[in-house]
Amino acid sequence: MSKISAIKGVIARLPVSDILDISSFIANHVQNQAVQVALTKRSQTMRCSACIQCGFACLVQWGRANSGTQRFKCRNCKATFGATTGTPLYRLRNRHLWAKYLGLMTTHIPLVKLREQHGIDLSLPTLHRWRHRFLTALIANPAQKLAGLIEADEKFFRTSFKGSRGWKRGARPQDRKMRRRGGADQRGFGDQQVPVLTALDRSGTIFQTQLPDTRWDSIGGAMKPWVEAESMICSDGNGAYARVAGQTGCEHMVVKKGSGGGNTRNLSIGRIDAYHRDVENLVNRRCMGVGTRYLMNYFGWARRITQHKPFGNDLLGEILAAY
Numbered sequence: 001m002s003k004i005s006a007i008k009g010v011i012a013r014l015p016v017s018d019i020l021d022i023s024s025f026i027a028n029h030v031q032n033q034a035v036q037v038a039l040t041k042r043s044q045t046m047r048c049s050a051c052i053q054c055g056f057a058c059l060v061q062w063g064r065a066n067s068g069t070q071r072f073k074c075r076n077c078k079a080t081f082g083a084t085t086g087t088p089l090y091r092l093r094n095r096h097l098w099a100k101y102l103g104l105m106t107t108h109i110p111l112v113k114l115r116e117q118h119g120i121d122l123s124l125p126t127l128h129r130w131r132h133r134f135l136t137a138l139i140a141n142p143a144q145k146l147a148g149l150i151e152a153d154e155k156f157f158r159t160s161f162k163g164s165r166g167w168k169r170g171a172r173p174q175d176r177k178m179r180r181r182g183g184a185d186q187r188g189f190g191d192q193q194v195p196v197l198t199a200l201d202r203s204g205t206i207f208q209t210q211l212p213d214t215r216w217d218s219i220g221g222a223m224k225p226w227v228e229a230e231s232m233i234c235s236d237g238n239g240a241y242a243r244v245a246g247q248t249g250c251e252h253m254v255v256k257k258g259s260g261g262g263n264t265r266n267l268s269i270g271r272i273d274a275y276h277r278d279v280e281n282l283v284n285r286r287c288m289g290v291g292t293r294y295l296m297n298y299f300g301w302a303r304r305i306t307q308h309k310p311f312g313n314d315l316l317g318e319i320l321a322a323y
């Protein structure tokens with residue numbers, strides 16, 4: 001009898017509780033192998049790349065990490081590197097749980113539930129740190145430019161310093177009263193609102209960036225490099241978009257919210273409205289408000305969910321390949 005059949009025979013005779021135990025062990029092991037494969041690929045590309053610290057081209061092999069991946073040392077500055085150096089995964093422990101955690105990010109799951117219902121038995125601060133380490137990789141806009149029918153709009157979120165002890169310690173992070181999920185103290189755009197510019201096209205490409213303010217120059221400067229010439233930009237009529245269209249050789253169409261856009265060509269900005277509603281739902285309802293410094297992380301998350309891109313091992317591979 002082969003070894004495998006012998007193992008199967010032993011398992012078949014075990015009580016159900018032991019079989020469940022072995023099943024979760026095997027699932028973890030398979031995921032761990034995927035992480036190992038991704039890390040090995042990354043260390044192979046490091047072998048041929050320059051030093052992260054000084055740019056010197058000569059790296060030498062420098063032993064192996066506990067996980068078995070190759071480490072490198074720079075001959076010039078003597079810095080040493082492992083497979084996760086310079087990536088959001090640097091010094092994250094419990095590698096066997098990475099892929100599982102990433103696989104659960106297809107939707108927002110409260111951290112407490114991740115621990116209690118999904119078997120990721122780590123402390124809440126660790127789970128929070130993991131979430132944001134992984135989401136950092138989703139902030140960058142894709143290299144592809146927006147083309148064809150482009151919808152653009154801004155979305156405002158209240159400034160938030162969730163978790164800050166500043167108010168209690170007498171060092172307020174912003175000159176206002178502390179609030180608990182309340183509205184902004186002032187109407188309209190002020191320093192208590194953060195504007196985010198979003199533009200998307202019919203191919204599913206989404207461009208998004210946080211703006212310092214809503215001046216024409218800020219919107220134009222952020223958006224121009226991302227627009228392909230001869231496209232059509234639809235907006236709610238902010239003059240900045242007309243300027244962007246003029247300067248990039250595009251047409252501009254002002255559309256009214258709802259009722260089919262109120263123009264002869266039936267164009268609307270319904271897609272961007274729907275996308276903003278999804279982000280707002282994630283940020284303000286499911287997460288019950290997020291700190292402003294993490295806002296673009298959540299935008300990155302919402303974009304990936306909207307685009308139906310895979311999480312899990314695929315995302316892990318992408319994170320390691322991007323750094």
Ligand SMILES: [Zn+2]
Nearest residue numbers: 051054074077
């Ligand atoms: Zn170096």
